[in-house]
Amino acid sequence: MQIQRNMDVIDALNWRYAVKKFDASKKLSEEQISRVKEALQLTPTSMGLQLMKFVMVESESIKKKITPIAYNQPQIEDASHLIIMCRKTDVKPEDIDTFIETAAKTNEMEVSNQAMVDYDKSLRVSLSIPEEQQKVWMDNQVYIALGNLMTVCAVEGIDACPMEGFNRKKLNEDLGFTDQNLDAVVIFALGYRSEEDYRLKFKKVRRPMDDLFETI
Template structure:
């Protein structure tokens, strides 16, 4: 496949790979481009209350395999990215964001624009913890959508995976202690020519059925 193709052609090309070619590895340059794209992902209020954990270690992959119900993509993929969110929103998360925003815009934290934004954030996020969790899960899915599109354009095969024991993964990989909660495991690499999914065409609802103008 030609690299960096037209986005529509890239989206036609991509699919959720079920069998990766374990002999093919992503270059450091390719991984860095994917990381940069994720850094630029839009999120609500710009807070990015998440962490993306890259797994390259074969030992760690083997540890994850039974937690992810023995799905072969875990060990066959070149890399795994575990997309986590924070367990809750803490005051210091907002403090840190406001400080970074002020520095980036060459303003004092005490500037009215920063103070107004700070107040707006705290009011918006003064919601029950369960609502915070749903909101932060949704932010990870925004990043996931961006990640799948970027991978397609870059000619990287991928498979997002929600089928895993979330509690056990958090505990075994030390996420719980870091106040992180794994939402999605994202396998990256290159498809195997033996992947049974290659024999099937992409199925999508017709445009007229999917869209409506009012």
């Protein structure tokens, strides 16, 4: 069953699953990709900094390059598109400078406005943490975006599969992310499920409500 776009969110979440075999003959439209990009742009992140980059992969040759790095998982080449969800390697002072400038401009304020000055100071204090702690924090921001992306794709009727199974260091090196101070966290494959996907015969398994939730 192919879900209709903008279905009820619960129906959409029941419909979605991590696709293991995509129909390589079907491609997403430019409108679908545009909506996915807009949804990712609107993803909430801690302090609104969005210290990440989403690399859209359409090139079949680059997909083939990624396949062995992702342990030959067939989704890499069969999916319509890949989104490599990256974070910055570390937080630099200019990242905060750029954010404050953008926030001030968006809100039609001067950077020298006291509200902006206070916000700038708050950000620098909050992020004056060890680099390893910064990395964990930024990884978590990518996973916030991932959760949002999976829900949006389900509501839009787009099949998807988030993938952590890849050689992170080699992908960063081979695609030039290391030189851009980026670190790949998740590969997100999206497109259309194949009718031959073995996962279609399985029902969704989730813990019972009374086991999963507690009210205090």
